[in-house]
Amino acid sequence: MASGLHESSFTNPVVRWIDQRMPVFTMMQKEYGTFPTPRNFNYFWNFGALAMINLMIMIATGIFLAMNYTAHTSLAFDSVERIMRDVNYGWLIRYVHMNGASMFFIVVLVHVWRGMYYGSYKAPRELLWILGVVIFLLMMATAFMGYVLPWGQMSFWGATVITNLFSAIPLVGDSIVTLLWGGFSVDNPTLNRFFSLHYLLPFVIAGVVFLHVAALHITGSNNPLGIEPKGPQDTLPFHPYYTIKDSVGIVVYLIVFAFLVFFTPNYLGHPDNYIPANPLSTPAHIVPEWYFLPFYAILRAVPNKLGGVLMMFGSIAILFVLPWLDRSPVRSMRFRPIARWLFLLWTVNFFVLMYCGGMPAEEPYVTVSRFATAYYFGYFLVILPLLAKIERPLPLPESIARPVLRGGGPLPGAATAQPMEKA
Amino acid sequence: MADTLAPSSSPAMGGSHGGGSPGDDPHAAEGTKRDFLKLVAGSFAAVGVGAVVWPFIASMNPAKDVLALASTDVQLDHIAEGQAVTVMWRGKPVFVRHRTGAEIQEAEGVPLSDLRDPQTDDARVHRRPWLVVVGVCTHLGCVPLGQKSTDPRGEFGGWFCPCHGSHYDTSGRIRRGPAPLNLAVPDYEFTSDTQIRIG
Amino acid sequence: MALRSLKAAAKAVTLAATLALPLALGAAPAARAAEGVAVPDTKFSFDGLFGTFDRGELQRGFQVYKEVCSACHAMHLVAYRNLREIGLSEAEVAAVAAGYQIPDGPNDDGEMFERPGRASDRFRRPFANDAAARAANNGALPPDLSLMTKARPGGADYVHALLMGYEAPPEGVTVMEGMHYNKYFPGHQIAMAPPISSDGQVQYADGTTATVDRMATDVSAFLAWAAEPELETRRAMGVRIILFLVILGGLTYAVKRKIWARVH
Numbered sequence: 094m095a096s097g098l099h100e101s102s103f104t105n106p107v108v109r110w111i112d113q114r115m116p117v118f119t120m121m122q123k124e125y126g127t128f129p130t131p132r133n134f135n136y137f138w139n140f141g142a143l144a145m146i147n148l149m150i151m152i153a154t155g156i157f158l159a160m161n162y163t164a165h166t167s168l169a170f171d172s173v174e175r176i177m178r179d180v181n182y183g184w185l186i187r188y189v190h191m192n193g194a195s196m197f198f199i200v201v202l203v204h205v206w207r208g209m210y211y212g213s214y215k216a217p218r219e220l221l222w223i224l225g226v227v228i229f230l231l232m233m234a235t236a237f238m239g240y241v242l243p244w245g246q247m248s249f250w251g252a253t254v255i256t257n258l259f260s261a262i263p264l265v266g267d268s269i270v271t272l273l274w275g276g277f278s279v280d281n282p283t284l285n286r287f288f289s290l291h292y293l294l295p296f297v298i299a300g301v302v303f304l305h306v307a308a309l310h311i312t313g314s315n316n317p318l319g320i321e322p323k324g325p326q327d328t329l330p331f332h333p334y335y336t337i338k339d340s341v342g343i344v345v346y347l348i349v350f351a352f353l354v355f356f357t358p359n360y361l362g363h364p365d366n367y368i369p370a371n372p373l374s375t376p377a378h379i380v381p382e383w384y385f386l387p388f389y390a391i392l393r394a395v396p397n398k399l400g401g402v403l404m405m406f407g408s409i410a411i412l413f414v415l416p417w418l419d420r421s422p423v424r425s426m427r428f429r430p431i432a433r434w435l436f437l438l439w440t441v442n443f444f445v446l447m448y449c450g451g452m453p454a455e456e457p458y459v460t461v462s463r464f465a466t467a468y469y470f471g472y473f474l475v476i477l478p479l480l481a482k483i484e485r486p487l488p489l490p491e492s493i494a495r496p497v498l499r500g501g502g503p504l505p506g507a508a509t510a511q512p513m514e515k516a
Numbered sequence: 517m518a519d520t521l522a523p524s525s526s527p528a529m530g531g532s533h534g535g536g537s538p539g540d541d542p543h544a545a546e547g548t549k550r551d552f553l554k555l556v557a558g559s560f561a562a563v564g565v566g567a568v569v570w571p572f573i574a575s576m577n578p579a580k581d582v583l584a585l586a587s588t589d590v591q592l593d594h595i596a597e598g599q600a601v602t603v604m605w606r607g608k609p610v611f612v613r614h615r616t617g618a619e620i621q622e623a624e625g626v627p628l629s630d631l632r633d634p635q636t637d638d639a640r641v642h643r644r645p646w647l648v649v650v651g652v653c654t655h656l657g658c659v660p661l662g663q664k665s666t667d668p669r670g671e672f673g674g675w676f677c678p679c680h681g682s683h684y685d686t687s688g689r690i691r692r693g694p695a696p697l698n699l700a701v702p703d704y705e706f707t708s709d710t711q712i713r714i715g
Numbered sequence: 716m717a718l719r720s721l722k723a724a725a726k727a728v729t730l731a732a733t734l735a736l737p738l739a740l741g742a743a744p745a746a747r748a749a750e751g752v753a754v755p756d757t758k759f760s761f762d763g764l765f766g767t768f769d770r771g772e773l774q775r776g777f778q779v780y781k782e783v784c785s786a787c788h789a790m791h792l793v794a795y796r797n798l799r800e801i802g803l804s805e806a807e808v809a810a811v812a813a814g815y816q817i818p819d820g821p822n823d824d825g826e827m828f829e830r831p832g833r834a835s836d837r838f839r840r841p842f843a844n845d846a847a848a849r850a851a852n853n854g855a856l857p858p859d860l861s862l863m864t865k866a867r868p869g870g871a872d873y874v875h876a877l878l879m880g881y882e883a884p885p886e887g888v889t890v891m892e893g894m895h896y897n898k899y900f901p902g903h904q905i906a907m908a909p910p911i912s913s914d915g916q917v918q919y920a921d922g923t924t925a926t927v928d929r930m931a932t933d934v935s936a937f938l939a940w941a942a943e944p945e946l947e948t949r950r951a952m953g954v955r956i957i958l959f960l961v962i963l964g965g966l967t968y969a970v971k972r973k974i975w976a977r978v979h
Contacts, residue, residue, distance in 0.1 A: 186575055351956050564960075
């Protein structure tokens, strides 16, 4: 072996030549081929791969949409309609992109939920979790700016309302808003910079995703039991076991996605966005896209401008410190009898917020939003720290392999802690 | 997807990890069945991925509104003899030239054997004295000079492309320089004695 | 074996529920932020997941638009050439287009001029701009109809209900000067006078009896087509793609079972 060359195990001469000089194939083999992965994943562990696929779909469709989109206030709306009517398969590409945003949030919300339920944020995966929250924030910014681009009524008024959030900042708020707008109202400069950033941010997301995956491959994956693999009997090589399991998930995901795109493409949208933007008239009920509704409800639950804005951003920011709020050493909620129910209640509460966010700002929704907001924060700030001290977790299984192995000899009776195969 | 591309992993792997599914005998049969299944599933997936590529490529072809914008009308009555106008058609310049008798004679008099892209003047015009050609040099797409009376018209009295020095004659045929073909004649028709419709 | 597939099915259901929950809860309030009265359901050929357009209905609807609505309402996203899709021949499209004078120019003298329409032109706007439209309509702006059924909750049902919804104001309600009472319009006071008011207002070219309801239904269908001209292609493609994915899903799942059989 010539000195300085990587020692490659590949036999194909071309692959080998490249691999010796730049061991990408060895890396792929290591990270996606033989990578030891806990053997007991359930289908919730599909959602990371689904999010990755979804990001790729969004970037691909977005690039082709940008080829036909015009970022100018007087042309944007019609250019989108031209894509829908005249560009070959333009309607398909646009509907995939438009519903892809919703699919992305569904997939990522499930992914986050899984992380919270199975305690994937706990040591040693804190940074992995933080990178995930960064991705979530970037996604929200990207989705918001993308929604502005068709320059319909909801685009315009959504942009106005969201950028005005920053005016709540004391002293410099108004200057910041003017800076964001590039003028004295949401107008052409705003549209242009939103287009520019909307094109840029997905690649930033892709970069952070890379870091997210890199961090994952240092710590290894969590699993439904929340205990670390103790040896090779607890893991399987990523390929073919999880490549094929992810493939199953991808096809199911594509079926749901295709149903949205081909049969109810506008179900998740708002009719007002098919009316061109009119800076002189606000629609009667403005609502953000569904994935912003829980946070929008928190904003409206607080009767103070600055307070509402802080609470709304705080509802995401609190996720950054979640690893330090929940000090319980047990990861999986399966073994936390109290936390489990209070977290499921938190999940229901999240949907309550989502529902209230879509309703007009009147009773009873305001009061309900306030209680729901209180529980949202209470779960993180009171319940989790408290439970870490007082909750008595169920006995943890001895190892991953024991409970899932069947017919492999008698199980040591004591260590079994309830059926493992639900999820 | 990756599963279909990479070689199937060794069955031994399953054995060492599975640690005791009873009855390892039908392993070989299992293997071939799985391979066939993998082949079918993999081909299906490959067809799907292939089909996904098509809409993206098709979206880059001219859109329906672009294809529909086919025709341009040109009024001929205010083009004096010896003058020419340039009109836009599908985003390209089209030269409409009211040729003089001498220019026509010159164009007709050229023996076909002198031409790089042999075409008679007759084949290139619908009605004398009007010559209608797409004003795009067939070399690399520059717009030749010769429309204005002050422009250089090259050695053959037609057009001269300043980019790489192609000379066209009074019938728009290539005579010298790197261009391989004559200036293209667009589809057009006389809608009246004084008007043509291009496209 | 049976137990395991049962378990797998349970997993699939959980997964589907996880996916569906945000859809069901999140979207419903967003799309339907209660406005006006509930709109009655009209039966259209394009209803449901697999419905298609009725060409005859679309052509009649176009006739209603052309003879009634187009006096005030533009449809600037639709081109005459698009009428080929509702079954008009190339010659018929050319004749329809040529019936309109389309502003064009400037010509060689720098003047704007009008010329007969061509198939590639978009529908001619009745007014030069929004200000002119307002001036001619007591300050009210007749909205562009190209996307009307996508831009209103209820879609074509709403358009039909609105056209049929004119009636005398209930007692105690005073209608403002120049406004009309309409059961289905948000706020109930609409500037548009009843556009379709009497049977036989349009002489249908295909001989269909032009009742008010027929005309309102036809023009609603036409507007639904104008807003979503891709609807039929989209649904047909969707059926094929979902069938493909279901088969691919079955195959992938079978491969997954085989591979995992080594572990379980």
